[in-house]
Amino acid sequence: MKSEKISDAVVRRLPVYLRFLNQLSQREVPTVSSQELGQKLALNPAQIRKDLAYFGDFGRKGIGYDVSYLIEKIRQILNLDQQINVALVGAGNLGQALSNYNAYLKDNMKIVSIFDAFPSKIGSKINNITVQPIEELVESVKQNNIRIGIITVPDTEAQRVADVLVAAGVEAILNFAPTILKVPPEVRIHAADFTTDLLSLAYYLNGKETELDES
Numbered sequence: 216m217k218s219e220k221i222s223d224a225v226v227r228r229l230p231v232y233l234r235f236l237n238q239l240s241q242r243e244v245p246t247v248s249s250q251e252l253g254q255k256l257a258l259n260p261a262q263i264r265k266d267l268a269y270f271g272d273f274g275r276k277g278i279g280y281d282v283s284y285l286i287e288k289i290r291q292i293l294n295l296d297q298q299i300n301v302a303l304v305g306a307g308n309l310g311q312a313l314s315n316y317n318a319y320l321k322d323n324m325k326i327v328s329i330f331d332a333f334p335s336k337i338g339s340k341i342n343n344i345t346v347q348p349i350e351e352l353v354e355s356v357k358q359n360n361i362r363i364g365i366i367t368v369p370d371t372e373a374q375r376v377a378d379v380l381v382a383a384g385v386e387a388i389l390n391f392a393p394t395i396l397k398v399p400p401e402v403r404i405h406a407a408d409f410t411t412d413l414l415s416l417a418y419y420l421n422g423k424e425t426e427l428d429e430s
């Protein structure tokens with residue numbers, strides 16, 4: 216594996232490769248070329264080869280990539296060769312939907328604890344997980360080796376919750392609240408913003424998409 220820093224763009228493409236490779240594996244497809252990957256994922260095959268070359272010489276000329284081997288390698292690279300426990304804070308509409316969505320479980324990423332501050336939510340069950348009071352978060356993070364936090368609380372509460380997650384020792388946060396969070400540099404934050412994605416689509420209505428597209 217090359218020692219240079221891997222860009223965020225590459226890291227974000229790896230789960231896209233992994234998801235498609237998992238589908239191939241389910242269909243018992245043994246190998247795949249960068250051309251096929253590129254076609255299915257609407258990515259440039261040269262880009263895919265470059266991305267994967269960061270991590271080693273996986274491809275075989277004329278044969279392509281061994282699907283099982285590539286899955287194993289990408290999982291190792293993403294640290295998904297071990298179970299990663301996740302805590303979700305905010306058992307409202309979005310939090311419940313995410314907790315019920317278990318597609319990522321096969322990639323060893325698992326919501327193991329759910330927290331809320333509202334008394335009527337505490338003790339209820341979502342996807343077999345009992346919602347706990349936020350006051351129990353710090354202890355639970357330690358006990359359950361929770362490494363990632365998901366924030367699905369109102370924007371006014373998000374920083375407070377982020378502070379608790381950081382104090383508890385999580386290493387990364389996925390934030391769904393429309394708030395820019397302040398956390399120490401060693402804690403990785405990703406913002407998930409369905410709303411701005413949707414609003415920005417409005418620009419492309421009425422055939423307004425254009426030659427200025429730089430993506």
Ligand SMILES: NC(=O)c1ccc[n+]([C@@H]2O[C@H](COP(=O)([O-])OP(=O)(O)OC[C@H]3O[C@@H](n4cnc5c(N)ncnc54)[C@H](O)[C@@H]3O)[C@@H](O)[C@H]2O)c1
Nearest residue numbers: 305306307308309331332333367368369370392407408409
């Ligand atoms: N990013 C996106 O794509 C997207 C989409 C929809 C909603 N959102 C955002 O997600 C968040 C949740 O939305 P929702 O519709 O599920 O809201 P909701 O009101 O249904 O749920 C919020 C939950 O957070 C709990 N909560 C409030 N303060 C808390 C605290 N300090 N500690 C623990 N729990 C607390 C509430 O009791 C409630 O159960 C909002 O910030 C919303 O703007 C983001």
